[in-house]
Amino acid sequence: MSGLILKNVKKSFGKVKVIHGIDLEVEDGEFIVIVGPSGCGKSTLLRMIAGLENVTDGDILIDNLKVNDKEPMDRNIAMVFQNYALYPHMSVFNNMAYGLKIAGLPKSEIAERVRQGAIMLELDGLLDRKPRELSGGQKQRVAMGRAIVRQPVIFLFDEPLSNLDAKLRIQMRIEIKSLQQRLGTTSLFVTHDQIEAMTLADRMVVMNEGVAEQIGSPMDVFQKPETVFAAQFIGSPAMNIIKAVSERQSLKLVNGTSLKCLTQSNGDVLVGLRPEDLKPDKKGKIVMNVKLFEPIGASTILHGTLNNSDTKIVSVVQGLLSPKDRLSEMSFSISPEAIHLFSRDTGKRIVN
Amino acid sequence: MVENRGLNYWLTHVGLSFGVLVLFFPLWLAFVASTVTNSEVIHPPMPLWPGDQFFVNYGRALIEGDSGQTSASVARMLLNTVTVALGIAVGKIVISFTSAFAIVYFRFPARKFFFWIIFLTLMLPVEVRILPTYEVVAGFGMLNTYSGLIFPLIASATATFLFRQFFMTVPDEIVEAARIDGARPMQFFIDILIPISRTNIAALFLIMFIYGWNQYLWPLLMTTDPSMNTIIMGVEQMIGGQDDVTPWPVVMAASMMAMLPPIIVVISMQNLFIRGLTDSDK
Ligand SMILES: Nc1ncnc2c1ncn2[C@@H]1O[C@H](COP(=O)(O)OP(=O)(O)O)[C@@H](O)[C@H]1O
Numbered sequence: 030m031s032g033l034i035l036k037n038v039k040k041s042f043g044k045v046k047v048i049h050g051i052d053l054e055v056e057d058g059e060f061i062v063i064v065g066p067s068g069c070g071k072s073t074l075l076r077m078i079a080g081l082e083n084v085t086d087g088d089i090l091i092d093n094l095k096v097n098d099k100e101p102m103d104r105n106i107a108m109v110f111q112n113y114a115l116y117p118h119m120s121v122f123n124n125m126a127y128g129l130k131i132a133g134l135p136k137s138e139i140a141e142r143v144r145q146g147a148i149m150l151e152l153d154g155l156l157d158r159k160p161r162e163l164s165g166g167q168k169q170r171v172a173m174g175r176a177i178v179r180q181p182v183i184f185l186f187d188e189p190l191s192n193l194d195a196k197l198r199i200q201m202r203i204e205i206k207s208l209q210q211r212l213g214t215t216s217l218f219v220t221h222d223q224i225e226a227m228t229l230a231d232r233m234v235v236m237n238e239g240v241a242e243q244i245g246s247p248m249d250v251f252q253k254p255e256t257v258f259a260a261q262f263i264g265s266p267a268m269n270i271i272k273a274v275s276e277r278q279s280l281k282l283v284n285g286t287s288l289k290c291l292t293q294s295n296g297d298v299l300v301g302l303r304p305e306d307l308k309p310d311k312k313g314k315i316v317m318n319v320k321l322f323e324p325i326g327a328s329t330i331l332h333g334t335l336n337n338s339d340t341k342i343v344s345v346v347q348g349l350l351s352p353k354d355r356l357s358e359m360s361f362s363i364s365p366e367a368i369h370l371f372s373r374d375t376g377k378r379i380v381n
Numbered sequence: 382m383v384e385n386r387g388l389n390y391w392l393t394h395v396g397l398s399f400g401v402l403v404l405f406f407p408l409w410l411a412f413v414a415s416t417v418t419n420s421e422v423i424h425p426p427m428p429l430w431p432g433d434q435f436f437v438n439y440g441r442a443l444i445e446g447d448s449g450q451t452s453a454s455v456a457r458m459l460l461n462t463v464t465v466a467l468g469i470a471v472g473k474i475v476i477s478f479t480s481a482f483a484i485v486y487f488r489f490p491a492r493k494f495f496f497w498i499i500f501l502t503l504m505l506p507v508e509v510r511i512l513p514t515y516e517v518v519a520g521f522g523m524l525n526t527y528s529g530l531i532f533p534l535i536a537s538a539t540a541t542f543l544f545r546q547f548f549m550t551v552p553d554e555i556v557e558a559a560r561i562d563g564a565r566p567m568q569f570f571i572d573i574l575i576p577i578s579r580t581n582i583a584a585l586f587l588i589m590f591i592y593g594w595n596q597y598l599w600p601l602l603m604t605t606d607p608s609m610n611t612i613i614m615g616v617e618q619m620i621g622g623q624d625d626v627t628p629w630p631v632v633m634a635a636s637m638m639a640m641l642p643p644i645i646v647v648i649s650m651q652n653l654f655i656r657g658l659t660d661s662d663k
């Protein structure tokens with residue numbers, strides 16, 4: 030059985046096409062993260078699943094039932110919004126209980142569900158407070174509590190951590206993950222932050238301009254990005270993309286450097302090199318004119334250009350480089366299996 | 382912080398006190414006039430300190446008015462005015478709150494059209510449409526009734542716009558959260574929209590109550606029965622009109638009493654009022 034199925038789901042606002050046809054099958058209990066740059070249609074997709082936007086074309090199935098025309102409350106979902114969307118005049122208890130009251134649950138059961146939810150989220154001391162008397166993190170917990178007490182089939186999160194400060198964001202991220210594992214509820218989580226996506230997802234959907242570029246586990250996407258976009262969006266710093274011409278398994282980079290790789294192809298390609306795969310090597314063929322050293326503690330990020338070209342490249346070197354190691358020209362080597370190849374026409378990964 | 386010591390401090394206070402005295406002086410004269418005998422008022426010089434006729438004048442105004450010639454007793458007129466002002470304030474709030482709700486939260490055919498129609502009524506206050514309105518009210522047999530005094534005045538484009546502006550600042554996510562919680566439109570209206578608008582409602586209530594209280598032309602036109610007079614027009618009717626001398630102390634007593642209820646309402650609601658105009662509970 031599958032919790033959620035999207036079949037070629039499309040969305041237009043008037044003439045403007047925003048979602049171009051997304052297919053997705055979510056397993057029961059899976060944690061799916063939808064990740065992509067701002068404006069790519071993540072929220073729109075989530076809101077269609079919630080029933081807050083109409084579906085222009087395609088089907089959405091929850092628990093194998095087509096829900097395209099159902100009201101949000103009849104879809105068995107709960108949603109957590111970025112700005113919390115708590116009812117400002119209601120106490121924490123009433124915020125969590127409101128949906129249950131409307132559903133007509135008996136008072137005793139409402140109280141019991143809210144009590145359990147509050148304990149789970151460590152809100153038990155705050156049930157009488159109003160939202161304005163809570164901190165950002167506490168508000169976010171109440172918003173999650175409101176979702177949990179509904180005991181939905183699917184949780185939908187729309188960038189729930191974006192309004193929190195960096196430290197709290199990491200803490201809440203861990204809490205959301207462990208809570209989801211404990212409850213085993215299918216979840217869709219929207220974010221523009223690739224680190225959130227990597228750490229939370231069982232599988233992630235990398236979205237770009239209304240298209241799912243790749244759907245897969247974080248490690249899959251990281252190790253075998255299917256498109257140039259996915260390759261550059263996931264991983265930090267972003268993957269270097271260099272123009273090249275290939276002939277069988279040898280590559281000639283834009284600056285004339287030759288490299289060996291394992292993938293066969295002929296013609297114009299794009300070569301993808303992860304910054305951390307570039308190993309400092311005095312005899313290495315890839316030569317970089319370094320413009321900037323950026324120490325970030327355990328490692329140093331080097332920004333520069335490929336020599337004899339204006340292609341920007343970035344590499345990451347372990348440790349803090351001492352001033353005498355900070356040369357304006359540094360050489361790197363890369364192992365052939367760490368080289369990614371993409372078609373220059375389609376941007377798709379070349380495999381064989 | 383502006384300088385709050387020394388000469389400036391005293392100068393501002395002297396300035397403010399002077400302003401208060403200037404504004405307060407006519408009120409003081411009216412009060413003095415309501416506590417003396419008629420001949421003391423009429424023959425100069427005008428007394429500047431209260432006399433000993435307070436209870437006589439106020440009692441007479443409250444119970445007899447101007448002896449039933451053109452005007453009812455002040456007690457009766459106060460009752461009429463409170464009823465009318467309350468009716469107008471509550472009516473305006475109910476009508477404009479629900480219209481704003483419809484315009485902001487529903488996508489119905491010709492929504493824009495209705496919006497502009499409401500907007501147009503801003504250009505048609507009662508004074509402009511007073512004759513046709515009179516026709517209609519007379520046709521319904523509502524002359525000399527409370528409903529006739531209230532209904533033509535309760536449509537309010539201004540209040541509708543204020544509520545519309547406020548509703549548009551309510552985050553969409555709150556509306557959506559309520560939808561996901563399963564709230565039907567009227568449940569959202571009652572459980573969420575009304576409570577979060579309560580300071581705005583209070584502020585508007587205050588303004589509209591005063592507006593209703595101060596109505597003059599409309600009640601003057603449509604009440605012929607003195608027992609339906611409102612106090613503002615009633616006070617005016619106590620003056621002159623008749624051959625006999627106007628009982629000035631009684632008129633002033635009635636005026637003082639006409640001012641009292643709005644003052645009480647303003648003072649008791651001023652906290653809510655200021656909050657309604659300055660912050661919103663979101
Ligand atoms: N109600 C709407 N009407 C018109 N365009 C919209 C509407 N909602 C979203 N869009 C457009 O759809 C695109 C995707 O928006 P959204 O799903 O919010 O992106 P994301 O959440 O990925 O940042 C944007 O270009 C946005 O301008």
Ligand SMILES: [Mg+2]
Nearest residue numbers: 071072073188
């Ligand atoms: Mg969004």
